Amino acid sequence: MGAADSDADADADTDDAGSANIDDGSAGDPLLAVDGVVKTFGGLVAVDGATFGVERESITGLIGPNGAGKSTLFDCITGVHAPDSGTIRLDGAEIQGRSPTAVARRGVGRTFQTPKTFRGMTVRQNLAFAARDQVGERAFNSMFRPNTVSAEEADIQERVDEILEFLELDHLAEEYGSALSGGQRKLLELGRVILMDPDIILLDEPIAGVNPSLTDDLLDRLEELNDRGRTILFIEHDIDVVMQHCDHVVVMHNGETLASGPPQIVQEDDRVVEAYLGGYDA
Amino acid sequence: MALLTGWAAFLVGFATIAAIYGLLTVGLNVHYGYTGLLNFGHVAFFAAGAYAAAIVTMPPPSTVTNASYVVWFNLPMPWGFPVSLAAAALAGGVLALLIGLTSVRLGTHYLAIATFALAGVFSDILVNEAWLTNGSFGMNSVPKPGRAVLGADVWQLVYLIFALVSLAAVYLLVERVMNAPFGRLLKGIRESEAAAEMLGKNPTVVKLKSFVIGGMITGFAGGIYAHYFGSVVTAQFLPGVTFTVYAAMLLGGAASNTGAVVGAFTVVAFRESTRFITTAYNWFQATLPEPVTGILPAVFGPLPNNPSFIPSMRLVVVGLLFVLVIRYRPEGLLGNPSEVDALGDEGGGD
Amino acid sequence: MSFHDILQVIVFGLIEGSVIAVGAVGLTLSYGVTRFINFAYGEFLTYGAYLTLFLAGGLFGLSMPLPAAAVVAIAIVGGLGVAVSRTFFEPIADRGALPLLITSIGVSFILRNLLQGWVGVDARQLPTPLLRRQEYLGLVQLTDLELGIVVAGVMTMVAIHLLLQHTMLGKRMRATSGNRSLAEVAGIDTTSVVRQTWFVSGAAGALSGVLYAVLFSPFRPGVGFEYLIVIFAATLLGGIGRPYGAMLGAFAIGLAMNFGSTYLSANYTRAYAFLILVAVLLVKPEGIRGGEF
Numbered sequence: 001m002g003a004a005d006s007d008a009d010a011d012a013d014t015d016d017a018g019s020a021n022i023d024d025g026s027a028g029d030p031l032l033a034v035d036g037v038v039k040t041f042g043g044l045v046a047v048d049g050a051t052f053g054v055e056r057e058s059i060t061g062l063i064g065p066n067g068a069g070k071s072t073l074f075d076c077i078t079g080v081h082a083p084d085s086g087t088i089r090l091d092g093a094e095i096q097g098r099s100p101t102a103v104a105r106r107g108v109g110r111t112f113q114t115p116k117t118f119r120g121m122t123v124r125q126n127l128a129f130a131a132r133d134q135v136g137e138r139a140f141n142s143m144f145r146p147n148t149v150s151a152e153e154a155d156i157q158e159r160v161d162e163i164l165e166f167l168e169l170d171h172l173a174e175e176y177g178s179a180l181s182g183g184q185r186k187l188l189e190l191g192r193v194i195l196m197d198p199d200i201i202l203l204d205e206p207i208a209g210v211n212p213s214l215t216d217d218l219l220d221r222l223e224e225l226n227d228r229g230r231t232i233l234f235i236e237h238d239i240d241v242v243m244q245h246c247d248h249v250v251v252m253h254n255g256e257t258l259a260s261g262p263p264q265i266v267q268e269d270d271r272v273v274e275a276y277l278g279g280y281d282a
Numbered sequence: 283m284a285l286l287t288g289w290a291a292f293l294v295g296f297a298t299i300a301a302i303y304g305l306l307t308v309g310l311n312v313h314y315g316y317t318g319l320l321n322f323g324h325v326a327f328f329a330a331g332a333y334a335a336a337i338v339t340m341p342p343p344s345t346v347t348n349a350s351y352v353v354w355f356n357l358p359m360p361w362g363f364p365v366s367l368a369a370a371a372l373a374g375g376v377l378a379l380l381i382g383l384t385s386v387r388l389g390t391h392y393l394a395i396a397t398f399a400l401a402g403v404f405s406d407i408l409v410n411e412a413w414l415t416n417g418s419f420g421m422n423s424v425p426k427p428g429r430a431v432l433g434a435d436v437w438q439l440v441y442l443i444f445a446l447v448s449l450a451a452v453y454l455l456v457e458r459v460m461n462a463p464f465g466r467l468l469k470g471i472r473e474s475e476a477a478a479e480m481l482g483k484n485p486t487v488v489k490l491k492s493f494v495i496g497g498m499i500t501g502f503a504g505g506i507y508a509h510y511f512g513s514v515v516t517a518q519f520l521p522g523v524t525f526t527v528y529a530a531m532l533l534g535g536a537a538s539n540t541g542a543v544v545g546a547f548t549v550v551a552f553r554e555s556t557r558f559i560t561t562a563y564n565w566f567q568a569t570l571p572e573p574v575t576g577i578l579p580a581v582f583g584p585l586p587n588n589p590s591f592i593p594s595m596r597l598v599v600v601g602l603l604f605v606l607v608i609r610y611r612p613e614g615l616l617g618n619p620s621e622v623d624a625l626g627d628e629g630g631g632d
Numbered sequence: 633m634s635f636h637d638i639l640q641v642i643v644f645g646l647i648e649g650s651v652i653a654v655g656a657v658g659l660t661l662s663y664g665v666t667r668f669i670n671f672a673y674g675e676f677l678t679y680g681a682y683l684t685l686f687l688a689g690g691l692f693g694l695s696m697p698l699p700a701a702a703v704v705a706i707a708i709v710g711g712l713g714v715a716v717s718r719t720f721f722e723p724i725a726d727r728g729a730l731p732l733l734i735t736s737i738g739v740s741f742i743l744r745n746l747l748q749g750w751v752g753v754d755a756r757q758l759p760t761p762l763l764r765r766q767e768y769l770g771l772v773q774l775t776d777l778e779l780g781i782v783v784a785g786v787m788t789m790v791a792i793h794l795l796l797q798h799t800m801l802g803k804r805m806r807a808t809s810g811n812r813s814l815a816e817v818a819g820i821d822t823t824s825v826v827r828q829t830w831f832v833s834g835a836a837g838a839l840s841g842v843l844y845a846v847l848f849s850p851f852r853p854g855v856g857f858e859y860l861i862v863i864f865a866a867t868l869l870g871g872i873g874r875p876y877g878a879m880l881g882a883f884a885i886g887l888a889m890n891f892g893s894t895y896l897s898a899n900y901t902r903a904y905a906f907l908i909l910v911a912v913l914l915v916k917p918e919g920i921r922g923g924e925f
Contacts, residue, residue, distance in 0.1 A: 104482035116477035136463030176620040594749030604738025
C-alpha cells in the first residue's frame with residue numbers, strides 16, 4: 001500500500017512514529033523519540049541512522065536480525081554509550097549522552113539480555129534494591145532516622161510483595177539469586193525494573209533463553225503491564241511474537257530503521273520482506 | 283600492690299589489641315565485605331588516625347628528646363581524649379576521601395594497585411616529613427589518659443573496657459547501617475554496578491561513602507591504639523598489618539560484622555600465642571626426663587636460629603590462611619556462603 | 633644542572649628502566665594469559681637475587697661464577713613460577729579476579745616470609761666486583777656492570793620479541809591472551825601455554841631481581857615486594873597485557889624516578905613512579921567504568 005511506502009520514507013525526516021499518525025490518530029507526541037542516531041565503534045558502524053518513536057502506553061517491538069544494532073541502540077538510549085550523532089528525547093527532553101544513572105533517574109528502565117541478577121542477595125532484596133529515591137539509602141538516615149527509614153521500608157516491602165505475586169515468584173522470595181534458574185532470573189530482572197517504576201521499560205530480548213512453557217506466561221505479564229498503563233519497548237527477533245503482542249513494530253537492519261508501524265502494515269512492507277527473505281522461523 | 287600479674291596482664295593486653303584489630307576488621311569489612319572494594323592500603327587509614335591523635339596530644343618538642351616535629355597541640359587529658367579520637371576518625375575519613383576520589387571509579391585490579399601504592403607513598407611521607415611526624419624515630423610521648431591517676435594496672439583494665447565498649451558501639455552502629463537499605467545498596471553495587479546504574483543508583487558516590495565510613499572507623503582505631511601504646515612509630519604500620527586484617531576478615535567471614543570481630547580475636551590470639559613458643563619450648567626441655575631430652579633439639583635444631591624466624595613464620599601462616607580460606611571456605615567461619623559465592627565475580631558487572 | 637648532569641640522569645634512568653622493563657614484561661605476560669595481576673610477582677625478583685647469591689656463595693657445596701649462578705637461579709625461579717601457578721592459581725582459575733588477587737597476596741606472604749625466616753632480615757649483596765666509572769663519548773660515565781645491565785635488558789626484550797613473534801609458543805601465547813576460549817577451540821592446549829608463560833614470567837622476574845641486586849645492592853627479603861609498585865606503574869602505564877607497552881612504560885618510569893630523586897627530593901623514589909601512574913589512570917580511563925580491569 002502506498003501509505004506503507006511513504007511511512008518508510010518518512011523515517012529520515014520526522015522524529016515521530018510517522019506511521020502511527022495514519023493508523024491510530026494519536027496526538028503524535030511520543031514518550032520516547034529517537035532521531036537519526038548514529039553509533040560507530042572504531043571502523044564498525046553499529047547504528048546507522050535510527051529514527052522512530054514510542055507512543056505512550058504502547059507496546060512496541062524492536063525487531064531485526066542479530067547484528068542489526070538493536071542492543072547498541074538500547075545502550076545509546078540508556079546512556080551506556082553516547083551516540084555519535086542524533087538525538088534521543090524522553091518526554092521532549094534530550095537524554096542522549098547522559099550517564100546511565102541519570103537516564104534511569106529520568107524514568108527509563110532497562111533489562112539486559114543476560115540478567116544481571118544480584119546473585120549474593122535474595123530475590124526480595126534484589127527487588128527492594130530497585131525502589132527509587134530511598135531515604136534509607138543514605139547512611140546518615142540509616143543511623144539517625146530509623147523511624148522514617150522503617151516506614152519507607154515497609155512501603156517498599158509491600159510493593160515487593162505485589163510484584164512477587166504478579167510474577168508468581170512469591171515462593172522464591174527468600175532464595176538467593178544464585179539459586180534461580182535462567183527463566184526465573186529473567187522474571188526477576190523484569191520485576192526489578194517494574195518496581196523501579198519507570199515511565200518506559202526497555203526489555204532486551206525478554207524471552208530469549210526462557211523455557212517455552214514460561215514464555216507465554218511472561219508475554220501475558222507484559223501485556224498485563226501494558227494494560228495497566230506502562231509503556232514498553234522490547235527487542236525481539238521472533239517475528240510471530242512481535243506480531244501477536246505489539247501495537248507497534250520497528251524494524252532494524254544493518255543499523256538502520258527500515259520501517260515503523262503497526263504489525264500488519266510492517267509485515268507487508270517491501271523492504272522488510274526483502275530483508276527477511278524467507279521469513280523467520282523461531 | 284600489683285593488680286594484674288602474669289597471665290592476667292597478658293590477657294588484658296591481648297584483649298585490648300584484639301579489640302583494636304576488631305575495629306580495623308570491621309572497617310575493612312565495610313570496604314570489602316559489603317562493597318566489594320579491594321582496598322590493599324588499609325594500614326594507611328590506621329596510621330593516619332594514630333598520627334592525628336599523636337599530633338593533637340603530644341607535648342611541645344622542647345620537652346621531648348629527639349624531637350624534630352614542629353606541629354603539636356598538646357591538648358590536655360582528659361578532655362583532650364575525645365577530641366583526639368575525633369581527630370583520628372576524621373583523619374582516617376579524609377585520607378579515605380582523598381584516596382577514594384582517585385580510585386573508586388577504577389576496576390578491581392586498578393583499585394587494588396592504587397590503594398596498595400598510595401599506602402606505600404603515604405608511608406614514605408610519614409617517614410620523610412619529620413616536621414610533622416618526627417620521622418622514623420616516632421612520636422613517643424602520646425599521653426595515656428588517666429594513667430597517672432589510676433595507676434598502671436587499673437589503667438590497663440579501664441582502657442581495655444573502654445576499647446571493648448568502643449568496639450561494641452561501632453559494631454552496633456555498623457550493624458544497624460548495614461541492615462538498613464544502605465547496606466543493601468552497598469551489596470547491590472558489589473554484585474553488579476551495571477545493574478545498579480540501570481536502576482538509578484550512582485555507584486561512584488556510594489563507593490566513596492563506603493570508603494569514607496570504613497576509613498573513619500579505621501582512623502578511630504588508630505586513635506585508640508596511639509593512646510594505648512603511648513607511641514606512634516612508622517615501623518608499626520607496615521603492609522603486614524593490612525594483610526593481617528584481611529586474614530581476620532576472611533577467616534571470620536566477609537560481610538559479617540560478627541565474623542570480623544571473631545576473626546580479629548582469633549588472629550590476634552594466634553599471633554600473641556606464638557610469642558610463647560620459645561618459652562614453651564624451654565619449659566618442655568627443662569621438664570622432660572633425662573633419656574628424652576635429646577628429642578626436641580634433634581627435631582627443631584635444624585631450624586634457623588635468627589630472631590625473625592618466628593615472626594616470619596607467623597606471616598607464612600597468614601599467607602596460608604588467605605590461600606586456604608579462599609579456596610576451601612570462602613565464606614569463612616561466620617559468613618553466608620550464598621553471599622560469598624558471588625564475591626568471586628567481577629564487581630563491575632558484565 | 634648542566635647538560636652533562638642531565639644526560640647522566642637520563643642514563644641512570646635508562647639503566648634502572650632496563651631493570652624495570654624486564655620485570656614489567658614478565659608481569660604483563662602472565663596477566664595476558666591469566667587475566668589477573670600477580671601480587672606475588674615481586675617474590676620472583678627476590679628469589680632470583682637470593683638464589684644467585686647462594687649459588688655463587690657456596691650453598692649446597694656449589695660455588696659458581698656469578699653469571700652462571702644467575703642463569704641457574706633464573707631457571708629455578710622459572711620453575712618456581714610454574715609450581716606456584718599449578719599449586720595456587722590453577723585450581724581457582726575460574727573464580728574471577730578477587731579470589732585470585734587475594735590468593736596471590738597470600739602466596740607473596742608465604743614465599744617472602746619463608747625466605748625471611750630462613751635468612752633473616754640482614755642486608756646481603758651479590759659478589760660483584762667493584763668497578764670504576766668509565767667515560768663514554770665524553771658525555772656520560774658508566775661502570776661496566778651498569779652497561780651490562782642495559783645490555784641484558786635490551787637482549788631480554790629482543791628475546792621476548794622473538795619469542796612472541798617468531799615461535800609457535802609465542803603465537804599460542806598471543807592467541808591465548810587474546811581470547812582463551814577461542815584459542816581452546818582452535819586446538820591450542822591453553823593449560824600448557826599458561827604454564828610455559830608462567831615459566832617465562834618467573835624467569836623474567838628473577839632476572840629483574842638479579843639486575844636490581846647488581847644495581848642497588850644491598851638487598852633484603854622484602855626487596856621484590858617493595859619494588860612491586862614500580863613494576864605495576866610501568867606495566868599499567870604501558871597498558872596491561874601489552875609487552876611492548878610495558879617496555880616503554882618501564883623506561884618512562886625509570887626516567888621519572890631518577891629525575892624526581894635528583895631534582896625534587898631523594899627521599900621519595902617510588903612515589904614518582906606512582907604519581908605518574910595515578911595521573912595516567914585519571915586522564916586515560918582504561919579500566920574506569922565499564923572496563924574489566
